[in-house]
Amino acid sequence: MKNLFTIFFILILSSVFGQSDTKSLEIINKSIEAIGGKEKLLKMKTLYSEMKMGDEPILYITREMAPNKGALEVQANGNVVYSYRFDGTKGFENKGGNKSAMNDEENSDKKNRKYITNELAYADPSIWTFEFINDQNNTYKLKGKNKNGTVEYIYFDKKTYYKVKSETVIQNNENNFSTFYYEDYRNLDGYTLSFKMIHVDPTNTKTEMKIEKYIINKGISNKDFIY
Numbered sequence: 001m002k003n004l005f006t007i008f009f010i011l012i013l014s015s016v017f018g019q020s021d022t023k024s025l026e027i028i029n030k031s032i033e034a035i036g037g038k039e040k041l042l043k044m045k046t047l048y049s050e051m052k053m054g055d056e057p058i059l060y061i062t063r064e065m066a067p068n069k070g071a072l073e074v075q076a077n078g079n080v081v082y083s084y085r086f087d088g089t090k091g092f093e094n095k096g097g098n099k100s101a102m103n104d105e106e107n108s109d110k111k112n113r114k115y116i117t118n119e120l121a122y123a124d125p126s127i128w129t130f131e132f133i134n135d136q137n138n139t140y141k142l143k144g145k146n147k148n149g150t151v152e153y154i155y156f157d158k159k160t161y162y163k164v165k166s167e168t169v170i171q172n173n174e175n176n177f178s179t180f181y182y183e184d185y186r187n188l189d190g191y192t193l194s195f196k197m198i199h200v201d202p203t204n205t206k207t208e209m210k211i212e213k214y215i216i217n218k219g220i221s222n223k224d225f226i227y
Helices: 002-017 022-034 038-042 104-111 118-122
Strands: 046-053 058-065 069-076 079-086 091-095 098-101 128-136 139-146 151-157 163-170 173-188 191-200 206-216
Touching (some): 022 038, 022 118, 022 139, 118 128
Antiparallel strands (some): 091 098, 139 151, 191 206
C-alpha cells in the first residue's frame, strides 16, 4: 500500500509540475550513462572537492552528502576565512569567527536537492522539466524549469553527451545569464567528472575554476555539516 501511495503521489506531482519532452529525456538519459550510469551515480553518497579560482592563492573546499547536505570552506594561506554548512534542514555561515544562521531563501537550493549529481536531478520530473530547443554547433540545447522557479539552458555535446555549458536566467530576464562552461572531463573510480569550469557573469567577467582533487565516498560524515 505504501509503494502504491508513493507512485500515486509522484504521478500527481508530475502532472501538476509538468513533464519533459521525449527528446529532452533521451538526451538527459544518455548524459547520465556517459558520466557513469544511473545505478553508479546513485551510489555516490559523498563528494569532496578542492578547487582554485584563477591565480588566487585561495582554496575552496566543498563537501556534499546525499541527499542534500553541503559545506563550503574557503582557505587563504591555510587559514579558514569563510565557511558555510547545511545540515539538511538549516544553514549557517561563519565569517571571521562570527557564526550566523542563514534564512530559508538562502538555503532553498540545498533544501530542494535530492542527488549529488545534477544530471540525476534533470531526469527527475518532481524537480525539473525540460523542453528541447535546438540541435546546433555540435550541441543539443535544452530549456529547463526547476520547481523553485529557476530557468536554465543546458547544452550537451552531441558526441560525448557531456554537459558543456549552462546558462541560468537572472531576474527573469532572458537576455541576462550566469553562464558556466564545463571542460576537462576525466574518469575517476568509474565516475566521469569535469575538472575545469569557466564562469561568465552578466557583465562578461570570466573566472576560471580548476579542481585540484575529488574524493568520492570517503572521509565525510554528518559532523562535517554542523557547527
